[in-house]
Amino acid sequence: MEELSGPPFASAREEGDSPLLPKADIEKLLSVALERGGEFAEIFIQRSKSASIPLEEQKIRSAAMRISMGVGVRVICGEKTGYAYSDNLGMESLTEAARVAAHIAHSTSVERPVRVNARLAPDYYAVEVNPEEVSAKDKSRILTQANDAAFAYDPRIKEVDVYYADATDETIIANSEGLWVADKETILRMMVRCLAVEGAISRSGSYGGGGRIGIEYFNKVSPEEIAREAARMAVVQLKAVPAPAGTMPVVIHNAWGGVLFHEAVGHGLEADFIRKAQSVYAGRIGQKVASELCTIVDDATIPNARGSYNIDDEGTPGERKVLIEKGVLKGYMTDKLNARLMNLPLSGNGRRESYHDVPIPRMSCFFMEAGESNPEEIIRSVDRGVYAKNFSGGQVDIASGNFVFTITEGYMIEGGKLGAPIRGASLVGNGPDVLTKITMVGSDLKLDPGIGSCGKGGQSVPTTVGMPTVKVSEMTVGGTATE
Amino acid sequence: MDYLDFAQETVSSAMRAGAHEAEVFMQTGSEFSVDIRMGDIETLTQASYKGLGLRVFVGNRVAFASTTDFHPDVVEEMASDTVELAQVASEDAANGLPAVGPGPLPHIDLVDPNIQHLPAEDKIDMARDAERAAFDFDTRITNSHGAGFGSHTSARIIANSNGILYSNATTECGISCTPIAEQGPEKQVGSYWTAKRFLKDLESPMFVGEEAALRAVRKLGARKVQTQKVPVIFDWNVGSMLWGSVFSALEGEAVHRGMSFLKDMIGKKIASDLVTLTDDPLRPWGLGSMPFDGEGVLTKRKTVVDKGVLNLYFYDARTARKYGQEPTGNARRSYGSIPSVGPANFYLEPSAISVDNLVGEVSEGFYVMDTMGRGINIVTGDFSVGASGMWISGGEFAFPVQEVTIAGNMLDMLHNIDAVANDIKFISSVVTPTFRISEMTVSGR
Numbered sequence: 001m002e003e004l005s006g007p008p009f010a011s012a013r014e015e016g017d018s019p020l021l022p023k024a025d026i027e028k029l030l031s032v033a034l035e036r037g038g039e040f041a042e043i044f045i046q047r048s049k050s051a052s053i054p055l056e057e058q059k060i061r062s063a064a065m066r067i068s069m070g071v072g073v074r075v076i077c078g079e080k081t082g083y084a085y086s087d088n089l090g091m092e093s094l095t096e097a098a099r100v101a102a103h104i105a106h107s108t109s110v111e112r113p114v115r116v117n118a119r120l121a122p123d124y125y126a127v128e129v130n131p132e133e134v135s136a137k138d139k140s141r142i143l144t145q146a147n148d149a150a151f152a153y154d155p156r157i158k159e160v161d162v163y164y165a166d167a168t169d170e171t172i173i174a175n176s177e178g179l180w181v182a183d184k185e186t187i188l189r190m191m192v193r194c195l196a197v198e199g200a201i202s203r204s205g206s207y208g209g210g211g212r213i214g215i216e217y218f219n220k221v222s223p224e225e226i227a228r229e230a231a232r233m234a235v236v237q238l239k240a241v242p243a244p245a246g247t248m249p250v251v252i253h254n255a256w257g258g259v260l261f262h263e264a265v266g267h268g269l270e271a272d273f274i275r276k277a278q279s280v281y282a283g284r285i286g287q288k289v290a291s292e293l294c295t296i297v298d299d300a301t302i303p304n305a306r307g308s309y310n311i312d313d314e315g316t317p318g319e320r321k322v323l324i325e326k327g328v329l330k331g332y333m334t335d336k337l338n339a340r341l342m343n344l345p346l347s348g349n350g351r352r353e354s355y356h357d358v359p360i361p362r363m364s365c366f367f368m369e370a371g372e373s374n375p376e377e378i379i380r381s382v383d384r385g386v387y388a389k390n391f392s393g394g395q396v397d398i399a400s401g402n403f404v405f406t407i408t409e410g411y412m413i414e415g416g417k418l419g420a421p422i423r424g425a426s427l428v429g430n431g432p433d434v435l436t437k438i439t440m441v442g443s444d445l446k447l448d449p450g451i452g453s454c455g456k457g458g459q460s461v462p463t464t465v466g467m468p469t470v471k472v473s474e475m476t477v478g479g480t481a482t483e
Numbered sequence: 484m485d486y487l488d489f490a491q492e493t494v495s496s497a498m499r500a501g502a503h504e505a506e507v508f509m510q511t512g513s514e515f516s517v518d519i520r521m522g523d524i525e526t527l528t529q530a531s532y533k534g535l536g537l538r539v540f541v542g543n544r545v546a547f548a549s550t551t552d553f554h555p556d557v558v559e560e561m562a563s564d565t566v567e568l569a570q571v572a573s574e575d576a577a578n579g580l581p582a583v584g585p586g587p588l589p590h591i592d593l594v595d596p597n598i599q600h601l602p603a604e605d606k607i608d609m610a611r612d613a614e615r616a617a618f619d620f621d622t623r624i625t626n627s628h629g630a631g632f633g634s635h636t637s638a639r640i641i642a643n644s645n646g647i648l649y650s651n652a653t654t655e656c657g658i659s660c661t662p663i664a665e666q667g668p669e670k671q672v673g674s675y676w677t678a679k680r681f682l683k684d685l686e687s688p689m690f691v692g693e694e695a696a697l698r699a700v701r702k703l704g705a706r707k708v709q710t711q712k713v714p715v716i717f718d719w720n721v722g723s724m725l726w727g728s729v730f731s732a733l734e735g736e737a738v739h740r741g742m743s744f745l746k747d748m749i750g751k752k753i754a755s756d757l758v759t760l761t762d763d764p765l766r767p768w769g770l771g772s773m774p775f776d777g778e779g780v781l782t783k784r785k786t787v788v789d790k791g792v793l794n795l796y797f798y799d800a801r802t803a804r805k806y807g808q809e810p811t812g813n814a815r816r817s818y819g820s821i822p823s824v825g826p827a828n829f830y831l832e833p834s835a836i837s838v839d840n841l842v843g844e845v846s847e848g849f850y851v852m853d854t855m856g857r858g859i860n861i862v863t864g865d866f867s868v869g870a871s872g873m874w875i876s877g878g879e880f881a882f883p884v885q886e887v888t889i890a891g892n893m894l895d896m897l898h899n900i901d902a903v904a905n906d907i908k909f910i911s912s913v914v915t916p917t918f919r920i921s922e923m924t925v926s927g928r
Contacts, residue, residue, distance in 0.1 A: 057740070059573035064547040065564070066819055067557075068534070083528040087551040100529045136571040159740050195742055195862065202741055204862045243867070245890065245926035246710040276520070277626055278663060280670070358526055395855045395869070399628075399663050399672040400705075402886050404856035404869030426858035428869040428888050428926075478858065478867040478888025480924045482710055 018172055018182065021045055021071070023116060025091060026174045029073065030114040032098040034176055037107025038075035038082070040336070041098075041114075042175040044313065045071050046355045050167035053136065055143040057159070063136045072355040073097045076337060077105040083358050116180035121310045122317045125303040127186045129215040131166035139164055139215075142190065142223045149224035150194050153231035156238065159195035162227070164188070173315035181315045187212050187306065187462060189451045192227045196234035203240070205233025205408075207390075208451035213304040221449070233390060233409050236421050243410065243425035243479025249385035250427060250475045251378055251413065255446040256391045258367050258465030260472075261296060262454070263394040263403035264431040265289075269323055269331075270349070270361040270456075271338035273398050280401040280432050281329065289329045290435035293371050296324040298333055300348055300364035306450040307365040307464030314350035314359050321347050327435075335361045353459040360457055367466030371441025375469040378440045380416040386477050387411045387418055388427065393452075401431035404478075426478040434472055442469035484553065486511060487650060490642035493537060496562035498644055502539040502569075504580045505562075505644045508777060509535045510818045512637030515603070519610040520629035527607075534818035537562060541569040545578045549819045577805035581780050585647050589774045589781070592767045593653040595681040598634050606632045609658055609688045616692025617662035621700045628661035628672060630692065647779040655770065656682055657910075660692045664699035673699025675720075678910045680768045698852060701873065705883035707927040708874060714848035715889055715923040716841055718872070719906050721854050722915040726760065726831060728859045728866075728893065730913065733787065734824045735798040737861060739806050744864030744894055748793045754897035757834070757918075760788040762797075764812060764827030771828040771912025775812075778822045782812035787829075791898075797824045826912050833907040833916040841902045841919050843878040849925050850875055851889065864893035870925075887927040896920050 026043050033041035047069040054061045070087040071094055082104035084097040131139070143162040150160040166188035174180040189210030196203050207230040209221045252260055265281070273279035281289060290296075300308050300318025309318045314336050323331055334342070335350030338361060351362040379387060387410060394405030406426045412419035447466035454463040490507040497505035513531035517524060535558070536549040546569035548561050614630035634656040642648045657678035664671045675695035677686040686694075717725065729745070737743040745753060764782035766772050776782055778800055787794055798806065799814040799822050815825030842850060855869035867890040873880040904917040 053571070059575055060571060061573070061575070062545045062547055062821060063568045063571040064549075064821065065568065066549045067561075068549075068551045068819075070532075070551060080524050081526040083526060083530075085528075085530040085532075087532055087534075097530070104524060104527050136568055140571050159742065195740070197741060202862055204742065204860070243890075245888075245924050247928055276628075278628060278670070356530070356532070358528065393857065395857075397672060397853075397855065397871075399670040400702075400885060402855070402869065402871070404858075404888070406856050406858040406867070423863065424858060424860050424865050425867040425890065426856045426869055426888050428855075428886055430886055476707070476886065476888060476926055476928075478869070478890050478924075478926045480867075480890045480892075482712065482924060 021089060023180060027114050027116055029094055029098045030174065030176050031112055032095055033073055033075050033102050034112045036102045036105040038077045038102055038105040040076040040176055042074045042173065043071060044355055045172040047170045048167055049132065050165060051131065051136065052165040053140055053143055055147055055162040058147060060140050060143065070355040071097065073101040074358060075101040075105060079341060080104045081337065081358055085355050114176050116174045116178050119179060119181045121181050121183045124301045124308060124310055124318065125212055127214040131186060131188055131215055132168055134215050142218055146190065146192050146223035146227040150192060150227040150231045153228050154196065154235050156196045156198050156235060157194050157231050158197045161193040163191045179315050181311060183310050185212060185309060186214060188217060190223065190226060191451060192230040194231045194234040196238055198238050201238055203234050203237035205230045205237060207233060209449040211304045211306045211450040212308055236409060240421040240423045242481040243422040244386065244477055244481045245479045247474055247476050249382045250472045250477065251382060251385065251387045252470045252472065253389040254442065254444045254467055254469045256448045256465065257388065257470065258448060258467040259391050259394045259405045261368050261467060262363065262366055262465045263396040263405055264429065264434050265296065266363050266366045267396050267398060268401065268431060269333055271332045271334040271342060271344065272361050274332050275338050275342050278398050284329050287329055288327050289432060290324055290327040291438040292327040293438055293441040294324055294327050294435060295322065295369040297322050297369060298363055298366045302365050305365045305447060305464045306452065306462045309364065312348045312350045313352045316346045316348040316350060318364060319348040333361050333363065335359050351461050353461055357459050362456065362461055363454065363463050365447065365464035365466065367447060368468065370443050370445035370468045373440045373442050375442040375444050378442055378469055378471050379413060379418065381440065381471065382413045383415060385413045386422065387413050396431065402428065403431055404428045422479065428476045428478060434475065437473045438470055439473045440471035444468045486640055487648060490640050491648060493535065493558055493562060494642050494644055496559050497537060497539045497566060500563035500566040502541055502566050504540040506538045506580055506778065507535060507642045508816060508818055509640040510637060512635060514635045515606065516631060516633040517607050517610055518629045518631045519614050520627055522611060522614065524607065525629055536818040537565055538821065539565050539569055540579055541566055543574040543576055543578050544569040544572040546572060547821050577801045579800065580643050580645055581778055581800040581810055583780065584645055586781050588649055589765055591765055591772050591774055593680055593772055595654045597682050598654045598656055599636060601682065606634065612688035613658050613660040613692040616689040617660050617696040620693045620696035623664045623666055623700055623703065624662045624696050625665045626663040628663065630660040633657050641775065641779045643779055649775045649779060651774055654680055656685060658685060658688055658691045660695040662696050662699050664703055666703045669703060671699050671702035671705065673697065673702065676910065678770060680770065684768065702871060702883045702885065705871060705885035707886050708884055708925060709928050710926045712922050712924050714845050714919055714921055716848065716850045716917060716919045718850065718852050719908060719915055719917045721851055722918055723911065723913045724854060726829060726915055727913045728861065730826045730829055732861045733796050735796040735802045735806055735808065738796050742862050744862065751793060752791045753793045754788060754791040755900045756790045757900055757903045758788055758791050758897060759786065759832040760829065761832060762787055762827050762829045766828045769828040769909060771826060773827060777814035777816035780810045780812045780814065782827060785811065799824050829913045830907060831903065831915040831918065833905045834903045835905055836902065838904045838906055838917045841904050841917060842875055845875045845878060848875040849884060850880065866891055866893050866896065887925055889923050889925055891923040896923065
């Protein structure tokens, strides 16, 4: 019943053509887009279907479905990009969009026929139970299971919100280099938020899970365990003391902790910031930029990870790249425009939020490789500091390299042992500086649970972070408790 | 296609399919944006869009669907699918359209016809002029994230089974500039923007460029300071983050469920006498102005906090019914979302005092010009964000500061506001003049 009518788009991947917009029409549009002398033209066709269900106060509050469909036309001429999009798939509208995008180029009109040939996208992961084929009623049972588990966790849990969403994205990407490639990607996630109350004190906790995977996800990670984790965090916070203020050693727990590297170095290795000499990592290939304990990878091929994809939003297959090896900078993350202008290889990092947007270099699954230290040993090595366990996100200023990330669950470390839980606080550092202060790296590499999104230039895309437990010898902790 | 007819026809489709109440919210629009970098066009985007959201109530159950495909067959099938989808939701007596019929729509001046007719070349020139002004301002401006001009023309329509059919159109335009200053290995970015409904109200490209350059250059040589408790001044450009969080804490649903640090506060003092907060959806040329809200409730001006005393919480139709209140006309949405409570033009009332006075009275303190991160907890009021700006010593700017955090509890922060300036600029739906908080923790070395 959540199936909406529409052209039989899904078969495009196998058959190498789509009735939604036949190849012959795509070729015509590409020719129009090159009319004013553009060097490169591209057609991005997208149809998305999504479903969401919120549960609040023990009730399924509503159920929702969304469909969006549109075409983006891009023309590149030197460093200039012209872009237009249309949600009307008639040839008249699309031809107008192609003309508008072409406008940035200024040569006289030349007829340049374009031929495109189907290429098969890689298929990095299987979706066993397609969310589109599961009824909203069955999905709502998953939310109820989570809700019940959260309330059962502790009598102090007084409020529970659960949110579930899935989406299926079908794309066709064709360009004036002759590429025609179709892809279908599925993504889902569930979030649980709990409020724990004890006397006059109220504290919240939230957790979630998901990935590029079907409903079988909940056989691997149960709705109950996600809910109990959210409830646990809320209950722990009831006893939290004010976070300290000042500079001290910080031990960062694995998985979500990878937000540290996403901000401290990840964005700074995106090729647009490098080409424009805006990043602190510009011109530093081959140089030591981090402690030799640091090996950092961007990998779009990890099966079922939220940040993975078969092809990026320019049709380049997702890849695994080692960006920093034992502290030495090896490469950058590129899209087509920047790879061409900088004479760098394509790395499959050209991503966009939707057909409304121009693709730009973005991370996929960005993580730090495991080291050799025992995580408990890392905590034991700290006399007085903070243990940061869960996070709500971060932000970086590319030019200065300054970044923050916010902890939602953390503990004091006193004499090598975990002490009282601390209230939420932001941690601030400088990227290049913090990378040299990674003094211990654990053996417990883990990716985040699959609910993260990253924003850049007004575009949000799903990403994954990850890392083992890590010790930073010195960071500024932004609490209120001064000594 | 006549969109007003189409909206009404879609409501009828849903009613025929078995809905007891139905509502369509539609948006159409066109956008233009150009990014200039180092004098040349980097990206130029031009497009138009449309979308329709359908909310149906079947008994006390609700479901929602949205589409960008307006083919009549697609929309008709969606209407019957949505009615069926409602069976998944739980019954809740609070569900339903607002219990109001059509009324006279207030007129607010929100459309500048000149935007539509402005040639692309003029728009490109404004962005180019802003960036050039930034480079001309100081030789230490050596690089740029770019400058931009954007404009947006849009219309929204609401139709429902209570006979409501409203529409209104708006225009928006803006200029932004983000230059980079360099000194040795150090790079600092500065950013400034202006946004208005009418072209004539924009600050000049030159002003935007110079102000952005000043903000970049001023940060050169920035350093950490010792961890300490001092007065903190929030520049108007960053202070709106506090009021955005305060608005969230005043949402009726959060308050009644015990998820807000401002629960049980009606009639009580939540801030110093200097704090008067207004939400004014009827403000002429306001970027958050709207004659009707996202579910067709006519809007009105509200004094939310009066000299520190809290007057009201915000409700949409559902939460108002649930908690025995009146809808406040704050249902905000896009065509792709169910309505939720949000601000119209929500702002701190300015005083008559200049920013120089606020700075001049501080012996040692921190003037915050940029914040990073969102370490803000609405449940507890805990506030902790990364910050950069100027250190104040002896009533004057002494040196730039970076890589520190500022932290406190929002309720304490509100009570400790001891000065408000006169420099409010309406560039967004949540805005503020510069204000000072008598004490916060600055964490650094």
